[in-house]
Amino acid sequence: MARKSYRGGRIGEEIRRIISDLLLREIKDPRLTGSLVSVSEVSAAADGTFATVYVTMLGSSADAEAAEEEKKEVLAAFESAKGLIRREIGARLQMRYTPELRFAFDTSEEYGRHIERIMSDIGMKPAGRNGSHSPKQIAEALTEAQRIHIFPHEKPDGDTLGSAVALCLLLRELGKDALVVLDDKIPENIAFIENGCVAADFSALPAPDLSVLVDVAETHRLGAREVAFASGTRTLCIDHHVSGKPDFDYNLTDEDAAASAELVYAVAEHLGPLSVAAAEALYVGIITDTGRFCYSNTTAGTHDITADLIEIGVEPSKVATLVYDSVRPEKIRLETMVLAGMEMFAGGKAVLAFMSRQMLADAGALDEETEGIAEKLRGMAGVDTSCFVRETAEGTIKASMRSKGLVNVAQLAEGFGGGGHIRAAGFTTDMPAAAVMDALREKVAAALA
Numbered sequence: 001m002a003r004k005s006y007r008g009g010r011i012g013e014e015i016r017r018i019i020s021d022l023l024l025r026e027i028k029d030p031r032l033t034g035s036l037v038s039v040s041e042v043s044a045a046a047d048g049t050f051a052t053v054y055v056t057m058l059g060s061s062a063d064a065e066a067a068e069e070e071k072k073e074v075l076a077a078f079e080s081a082k083g084l085i086r087r088e089i090g091a092r093l094q095m096r097y098t099p100e101l102r103f104a105f106d107t108s109e110e111y112g113r114h115i116e117r118i119m120s121d122i123g124m125k126p127a128g129r130n131g132s133h134s135p136k137q138i139a140e141a142l143t144e145a146q147r148i149h150i151f152p153h154e155k156p157d158g159d160t161l162g163s164a165v166a167l168c169l170l171l172r173e174l175g176k177d178a179l180v181v182l183d184d185k186i187p188e189n190i191a192f193i194e195n196g197c198v199a200a201d202f203s204a205l206p207a208p209d210l211s212v213l214v215d216v217a218e219t220h221r222l223g224a225r226e227v228a229f230a231s232g233t234r235t236l237c238i239d240h241h242v243s244g245k246p247d248f249d250y251n252l253t254d255e256d257a258a259a260s261a262e263l264v265y266a267v268a269e270h271l272g273p274l275s276v277a278a279a280e281a282l283y284v285g286i287i288t289d290t291g292r293f294c295y296s297n298t299t300a301g302t303h304d305i306t307a308d309l310i311e312i313g314v315e316p317s318k319v320a321t322l323v324y325d326s327v328r329p330e331k332i333r334l335e336t337m338v339l340a341g342m343e344m345f346a347g348g349k350a351v352l353a354f355m356s357r358q359m360l361a362d363a364g365a366l367d368e369e370t371e372g373i374a375e376k377l378r379g380m381a382g383v384d385t386s387c388f389v390r391e392t393a394e395g396t397i398k399a400s401m402r403s404k405g406l407v408n409v410a411q412l413a414e415g416f417g418g419g420g421h422i423r424a425a426g427f428t429t430d431m432p433a434a435a436v437m438d439a440l441r442e443k444v445a446a447a448l449a
């Protein structure tokens with residue numbers, strides 16, 4: 001295959017070799033050649049935009065302050081050699097875009113481990129790198145454990161389930177006692193990826209060596225499984241959502257990843273080959289979280305990863321048929337009813353639609369089958385912002401807003417106590433539906449004016 005791949009693991013290793021070679025031959029800076037400076041690992045972002053170069057130095061000063069100074073000098077020297085290094089990477093790997101380089105000291109070396117031990121002894125958690133461990137470190141943590149329980153978030157979607165299952169299958173290949181702990185209903189269209197990984201009854205499970213959280217960083221989103229998660233000797237989190245600093249023993253979080261499945265893929269590169277079933281699970285995670293590669297989170301790296309998954313054996317049309325061409329007639333009926341009542345406003349640049357409990361009951365549809373309606377409304381020509389307001393089973397009002405980019409719907413949602421992304425946000429409120437809709441008409445029209 002002639003395809004140039006710049007997937008995280010492989011390209012990282014190639015960059016590491018090039019820099020090591022340059023340190024030996026081309027780079028003359030005494031700050032880098034005098035001491036025992038080496039590159040231990042290069043972690044390339046899945047989308048190929050940047051790479052973090054982890055540096056180690058042997059024989060630094062015993063005096064902590066002097067050692068810090070030496071480290072600063074080494075990083076400064078790498079910064080000044082950056083132009084040369086990037087030119088070499090571009091020339092040798094023939095990449096269209098040479099990744100931006102960041103240099104950092106490798107905290108995973110003996111020195112780092114020592115510091116981590118001291119910090120954990122005094123009850124502090126090591127921050128990890130940029131708040132996150134590298135995929136390789138995550139792979140090492142998984143390798144060290146034997147009994148591993150993996151926790152997707154409640155109301156599972158393709159990404160959380162696909163990531164969890166792929167990881168579980170991979171770990172079972174390695175002889176681990178791995179399980180996906182999930183007592184929530186799995187949507188029928190993604191149930192085919194489950195592959196015997198899910199344990200719904202977790203009441204009698206032994207405590208694991210490692211509890212793994214996927215596609216979520218808040219344990220309260222585990223519902224009744226929160227205690228089971230906390231029973232793990234150590235904890236690990238793999239997530240791509242924007243949230244506060246995750247507080248686990250190991251964190252692999254990257255807001256720029258299109259799906260948690262991309263992060264699991266990066267870890268898998270250090271754990272062994274993916275089976276077709278595992279690749280299929282990751283593929284489902286990626287297509288569902290990118291809206292079939294249509295959302296703005298989709299990158300060249302996303303396509304590189306899926307290209308590899310297809311090479312492993314995933315059949316895109318087979319998976320698409322299972323995931324998307326299996327809509328229940330009740331959902332279509334519900335959508336028809338909701339869309340029939342849609343109301344355009346702000347000169348056709350915005351649209352509002354409402355669903356009552358009665359409509360849901362008349363259609364015979366399920367609550368989760370309202371998914372996609374807000375996107376469908378936004379999909380109309382001339383529309384920037386869509387608002388889908390519905391009554392919940394709990395008696396509250398839930399609003400989902402989507403925009404093509406003119407209106408920051410996250411900001412609007414925050415005004416109602418909710419949140420989200422610029423183009424997709426929502427909130428739940430105790431306000432009456434009519435008042436919510438009035439407020440939305442006014443705020444959205446003002447934002448579009």
Ligand SMILES: [Mn+2]
Pocket residue numbers: 159160215240258259260289
């Ligand atoms: Mn996700």
